[in-house]
Amino acid sequence: MTTTLISGANKGLGYETARRLIEAGHTVWMGARDPARGQQAADALGGRFVHLDVTSDASVAGAAQTIADAGGLDVLINNAGISGPHSQAAELTADDALAVYGTNVVSVVRMIGAFVPLLRASSNPTIVNVTSGMGSFAFVHDPERIESKFNSPLYTSSKAAVTMLTVQYAKAFPEIRINAADPGFTATDFNGNTGTQTVKEGTDAIVELATRGGVGPTGTFIDRSGVAPF
Structure with missing residues (x-):
């Protein structure tokens, strides 16, 4: 059986x-900063809760030890992230940048290291990093794409x-399949439910990468339509 950890689950x-990976037969560790909400979510789906604050060395190390003691890990999904302040560019501060990068970027390094x-x-070792088409040069320059409409x-x-x-x-780790998934513009509270995709559509690329069984390409960037441009 495949054991998977999802941050921000x-x-x-x-x-x-x-939900989808449990349905597919994975044992899923659902990581969350809030113990009450995390346990409630795991109970609702039949997952396993692990307390996980991706911005904390101690929390990440503790989660790694918990999962190691329980038998190990096959798939790591780095999903946790924040949007940061919805401020005009001229109003952004260095502290704003540290907060966004600390959660969205530094935490990926912390999680992979642990x-x-x-x-x-x-x-069948696998890492899925949840990224965004809003980080694609091709998409943000394409006036036909929704990603080009935002300034963030x-x-x-x-x-x-x-x-x-x-x-x-x-x-660096050719023995591990490591790929990035763009969920697309999906309706969640992350964007005030303004997205045009359902959460099922938004997780298609993530689930695709998480269920390849440790085979296939590595170092790619995909969305639900296939390989995406960077």
């Missing part, structure tokens, strides 16, 4: 990904960084 895309030892012991310097650049981290980690 108590709501939105993380929750729907957990969980690679467990993944290396798996026969910190969020978009943080997701571009996640996509590049994916490529670099894939080169």
